[in-house]
Amino acid sequence: MANQIKGKTKITIDYTRCGDGVDVDPRECRACLKVCKPAVFLLHETLGAVEENPYDPKKWRITALWLDLCTRCMKCVESCPAGAVAVTWKE
């Protein structure tokens, strides 16, 4: 079972810097996906998008999915070239 870290972790991704909010394709960069040891992030199409144009960067984004497995190592924050990831938590 998952090792439980005290408190709740919150990971926010600023979609005005990465993903469908701007023309930054998260599939090209995926720096946060690569560095995350427990694979907390999910790369997905925005809800309702279908693959009519599979290369449309506006239709893809990254969501932090398995928040409780985050070890708070902050590597995603350091690795993001757009500075779009923020990790906060309450003790």
Next chain:
Amino acid sequence: MCDLCMKHGAGGKWYLNAEHYSNQIVEKYNLRDFLMEQYKNFEQISVRKVHGFNAVGMGYKLRIPIIGRIVKHTAEKMLHSTNPPTNPFKAEGHIGQVIPLEDAIAILETCAVEPIIEKNCMCRYMARGEKEACCINFGVMSEIIDKLPRFIPEKDKYFLTRKQAVERFREHNRKGYIGTIWFGPYPYINNLCSCANPECAGLRPRLDYGIKSIYKAEYIVHYHEDECNGCGACVKFCQFGAIELDRVRKKITINLDKCFGCGLCRHACKQNALHMAPRDETPGFEKDY
């Protein structure tokens, strides 16, 4: 025999029952449209709300007293469902089992319905953005994947003969990828995966949250201690953390509770100290699936 075998195995292992692979099931439940819709939107499924819940921060929801138990129960009920599949955005009737190399070969040689294809793994793509061709699919899946370019391998071969499929699976298995077979959706078997932890979306609920999304294999490891020279090569191969190395005694210890019976540790052992034995003949672990 696991629960699935008792119900669907026709006297043996459920995944060696050829009925579950037949194209008739596809026609009966109109699975062409269902699977098309499901795979078109595959990456979205975890963030899409079902009964007001999605998987975002699910670990925290599971920790809430009572509500956590309801969420777990609901998830298991959905995964184990044997009702005709209705909603392609839910992982309905999507239950699997770990299998060792031998059983996977038996499936590929006798049960799998042609055409056999190898597509990019969705889980590795969702979790890491990597396209790696290691999911072997059968039957109607080729019609569906044909229309979804992101799943079609660029470098590797797409259509496989039975022999090539066995070779590819053997390659993945020796590399240390866990063999798994899935209903998707029940009662149709179309996916033979080579999974990795923590990327695999099917192993994650079981390993991190204790939700039975996948059963342990029909086998369990048996260890001949006299043969072990304590090299520790198997420790890295076990993705379930069942093997530990005792550096002083120069022997390994195996936690059988954690053994899923994937048989990967055997590939690492040059001393031939690790063997697979039927789980239901291993005292204490007969019902541990």
